[in-house]
Amino acid sequence: MRFLRRSLVGLFLVSLTVAALGLAAYVVRDAVQTRMARDGGSMPARERVYSADVVTVTPETVAPVLEAFGEVISRRTLEIRARTTGTVVDLADAFVEGGRVQAGQMLVTIDPTDLEDAVALARADVAEAEAEVSDAKAALALEQDDLASARRQYELRQTAANRQQDLLDRGVGLAAELENARLAESTAEQAVLAARSNLNAARARVSSAEIALERARIALAEAERRRDEATITADFTGALADVAALEGRLVTANEQLATLVDPDALEVNFRLSTAQYTRLLDEDGDLIPAEVTVSQDVSGIDLIATGSIARESAAVGDGQTGRLIFASLSNPAGFRPGDFVTVRVREPAIADVAALPSSAVSSGSTVLVLGDEDRLEEVPVDVARRQGETVLIRVGDLAGREVVAERTPTLGAGIRIRPQRAPADGAEAATPAIPQTITLDDDRRERLITFIERNQMMPDEAKARILTQLRKPEVPASMVERIESRMGG
Structure with missing residues (x-):
């Protein structure tokens, strides 16, 4: 009985405690709701201030740099082609891909045997034509002499006929003798005409012989030119590319053998x-x-x-x-x-512009300018150039004012910021500068030199310049970093 009574008393006390706690919670909850209803349901707000980097708009004269991609070409490029058909019998030692040749140097020789035979035949034709011209000129001289003789004969016959006419007029001559004299005169005149005809024919023969000689000489010059074309020489000093000729190969006319650059x-x-x-x-x-x-x-x-x-x-x-x-x-x-x-x-220089980071200018060509109480103002600007990560703007009324260097979604007009300005020159001097050159140990230097020497794609001039820098006590850090990135280490 005593145990049962004490258990009931304890249970009653626990019930009273729970009831008291529930009442207290109700009172507290009612008090909070009453206070929140009186204060409008909100806690007192405090303005948030953001930190942002700012730069000063400084007017200056800037020469913009326009960037593009292009291809290197040569102003002097010559296709080396075979001008005749034949077998390649000789090649220059430098007639290889990338070979350097000098102006006038022999590059390729095509078998000239048939061409030399053609030159010999052309020379024989020239000699024959020269002999014909000499013979024609000699015949012309004989015809000229023959014409002169015929004219003298005609003059004599004419004189004799006139004398017989005079004798007949005086009554001492005979008509038959006058008739014979006239016939002889006519015969002499016909001989003059025949001599003149022969002279014209002789002159025509000389002209034809001279024309034939000129043709023979032209044929000889052409044969010599074709023979000389069998030997191809370099027109200027340069390097060979696209080399396709081999000794003993049969090539055809106008076939490309290489390119001289x-x-x-x-x-x-x-x-x-x-x-x-x-x-x-x-x-x-x-x-x-x-x-x-x-x-x-x-x-x-x-x-x-x-x-x-x-x-x-x-x-x-x-x-x-x-x-x-x-x-x-x-x-x-x-x-x-x-x-x-x-x-x-x-490009030509532009005056009264300022260079700003591209992140400072919005797509609508506006910037956030620091105003009174460090609050931001959105101001439109005139963009002169966009080049890479830099934007050139017309300064105008923004000279000397500060703008936000990097716009973020949280920044806008009316927002108050805590400006972060670049350190002064003295503060920059106190910051240790990153070294531009480094000292290499022997193993690392040897690895870099070996990599450059085995690189077959690098031009010899660039390879020599890099090796010279790698052998110095101090080497540019950027160059070492770039070479090692290509080494895979």
Whole structure:
């Protein structure tokens, strides 16, 4: 009984405790609801401030750089073709792919036996024609003498006939003698006419013989030219490409044997849009000789050449747009025709512009400007150029003001920011600079040198330049990084 009574008392006390806790929870909940209903259901708000990098708009004169892609070509390229049919009997030692040849150097010799025989026959024809001319001139001289003799005979016969006529008029002559004299005179006149005819024939023979001689000489010159064409020489100093001739091979006329390229007369062609093209025109509408820089990444180092714009294509071309521009290169060491390169053209300078990061300008050509109390204002700007990660804007009224360097979705007009400005020059000087050159240990240097020496795709000039830098005590860090990235380590 005592145990049962104590259990009931304990259960009663627990029930009272739970009831008291429930009452307390109800009171607290009612008090909170009453307070929230009185305060409108919201906690006091506090303005949020974002951090953002800002840059100062500084007006300056900038020469924009236009970037395009182009191909290196040679201004002097010659197809070496066989001008006659025959067997290749001799080749120059340098007549190989990439071989260097000098102007006038023998490249290919085709069997000239038949051509030399043709020259010998042509010379015999010339000699025969010369003999005919001499014979015709000698015959002409004889005909001239014969005509002179016939004329003297005619004059004598004429004198004799006149004398007989005079005697007959005085009554001392005979009519028969006068008749015989007249007949002799007529015969002499016929002889003069025949001599003149023979003289004309002799002159015609001389002319025909001289024409035949000229034809024989032309035939001899042509035969000698064909014989000389059997030996192909280099028209200018250059390098050979597309070599297809072998000693002992039978070639046909006009068959291409190789291509001769002048590696020092290089230029680059690249295509620009019409809008880009108009920026390179002067007041008269002519293309300006703007400076051009051509670069190509070759196994860890850039091949760089400079030049200037030389001309433009005369027509756009079927299915093409824009303009095809040609620029001559002044120092094309290491470049070869067919190289795909990056072309950077320096445009005319633009005054009163500022360079901003591309992330600072929206697609609608607006920027966020820092205003009073560090609040942002959205201001439209006039974009002069977009080049890579940089945008050139017309400064106007923004000179000296600060704009947000990188726009984010959380930033907009009226937002208050905490501006993060670039450190001053003194602070920059306190920051240690990243070294531009590094010192290599022997093993690492040897690996890099071996990799460059075994690279067959790199031009000899670039390879020599890289090896020279690798053998120095300090090597550019960027070059080492790029070479090792191609080594796979």
